[in-house]
Amino acid sequence: MGALTDYFRAVDAASVVETLGRADGGSPLGAGPPVFDGVETKHVDPTVVLAMLIAAIRQVQWRVDLVEQVTVWPTSPVPGPDGPEDEDDPWVTGPWVSELDPLVRDTLAAVHDSEVPTIVARWVQAEELHGARAEDMQPVAAEIVLLARRALGADERLYCWMCL
Template identity: 40%
Template sequence: MGIFYEYFRAANRQVAVEKPDHSRVVAKPLPGFPAFDAVESKWFNPCDSLSKLIALIRNVPYSMDLVPTVELYPPPENAPKTDQELAALPEDSPYLVGPGIEELPVDVRDSLADVTDAELVELGERWAAEEGGDPESYSALVAELRDLARRARDEGQLLYCWNFG
């Protein structure tokens, strides 16, 4: 089993990390749990896949640092600092198995939000050629991420990535 990634929008970091053990993509939220506007992407990680997409959108060379994220959960200030501290963690520690939550930069949100309908097919084709997959699926994911980014920008929110696995 691999790592699963979900992109969502939130008003701030505090809201983004509420109930971190729970998926952000939920059809019917349970009482007492936050309801997020989210996109399930399964394999689409920020440092590699999203960086490739941002490179295509911006028409710049690919680099893994095009999407510098800020780790929010598990809290980086409590992260183990030595191999001994890491080895002493319980096997179900979020520092070992997740989940993780990262904040994406504003310029990434805005690059996604600025994608036009006319660009969707071409981006899907170019991205599929790089990743090896179905261009229609890639175009559909770009459209979902674009729409999420637009809603986030319209509400003055940021994008976040929740991962587990």
């Protein structure tokens, strides 16, 4: 089982929460016209796979805190140290939405189109992308870069919607 991940841009977390509340947490890029400008991806979670793209861009080693993020959905209180009391708790079932640090947006937006193939060649060497081909991942990286440029140009933040 893999994670579905959608990256999108929005003015602020409040507008994201309001939109998700109307859609019962469903993807803002899902059925019907998308509410936000975004990119549908699969298995490109922000903590590992997107962070590996950021590491490839910056030419640094991946580390767990490379992509800083703040959870904005679910909005219910975070379960205590013993975990959630109910298996239907949204912290267990998802979906989850996080706001990415603006530095992530800026790093992606600064990538020149001509650099994408070289960056992707480094990115697909990651163990977590084992079997991924550069020619398949290049359009994904290019779309994320373009989304980041649009977000930067509009002074918006990047968000990741994820579910299992």
